[in-house]
Amino acid sequence: MTMKVAFVGLGTMGQPMAKNVAKKGHALSVFNRTPEKAMPLKEAGAAMAASPKEAAKGADVVILMLTGPEAVDQVLDGPQGVLAGLDAGKTIVDMSTVPPSYSRHLSERLKSRSIAAIDAPVYGSKKPAEEGALVILAGGPQAKVKEMEPLLLSMGKKVVYCGATGQGSMMKMFINLLLGVMVEGFAEALNFGKLGGLDMDAMLETAFSGAMNSPMFQVKAPLIKENNYPAAFPLKHLAKDCKFVVDTAFELGAPVPVGQVLLQLYRLGWAKGWGDQDISAIARVLEHLNPKA
């Protein structure tokens, strides 16, 4: 069944995701703060809206793919915001990476307007977004997630039902903490070995030959080896996500000692001006901390 869908946030991820929604025949209306980024969607047959309010008018579902909580609030509120245009009884699917507490707060706020909310952040970066192969981590009432599943599957290969409202965002915290640990750990070990006189290719051969091998290491190794970091997932986004992890852990009383350190390291990389490079540019941060020759 096709729906009337509004898509707000056409950045690195939102643009290919919206294109895949259009490909499945849904009637699509789009808005992006920087209008030029919406142009490829015009070519894909979407209606160009002049504001989030205009995009949401008449929509069954509004999908948000924005940087974080501040951007979501700005897009929803105000005279030109989504909430000024969306009818009661409709649904907002927030696919942005936000803290679980924010997703729960948003859902309560929308409930008072009789608008349903699901949190559905994504696991996978630009290439899976282009290929419609994201893993979608959904939280909210199970029946509502089921109802949204065909739409979600236009952007992803799989929907994982994570539990009540906020649990999709909690699953995203879980997987991004693991991602941050793995990528930093790999870069740290390589930097350590290099200072100890080991050859890069020999270290990679060793890492890939046993139980420590991982597809993530395989993907990041050439970037670290070449010291060149075109972004699959930009470092500034992981720095932001580490902050959400640490805040969430504080609320839960959960120990994340390594998560605390990761926040410092990825934040330092962002401050050094490497925020738009790939997360594996964490190797540059470690190199920066090396003793100077």
Ligand code: NAP
């Ligand atoms: P992005 O390229 O930086 O795009 C961010 C989007 O948010 C843009 O459309 C931007 O509009 C909009 N935005 C930011 N602040 C806004 C504001 N105050 N008002 C209105 N619009 C605003 O980010 P992305 O890579 O697509 O990521 C989007 C979300 O997915 C983030 O939460 C990120 O953590 C998550 N994510 C990213 C990846 C990845 O590999 N990139 C993977 C998984 C999850 P403008 O174009 O006008 O700036």
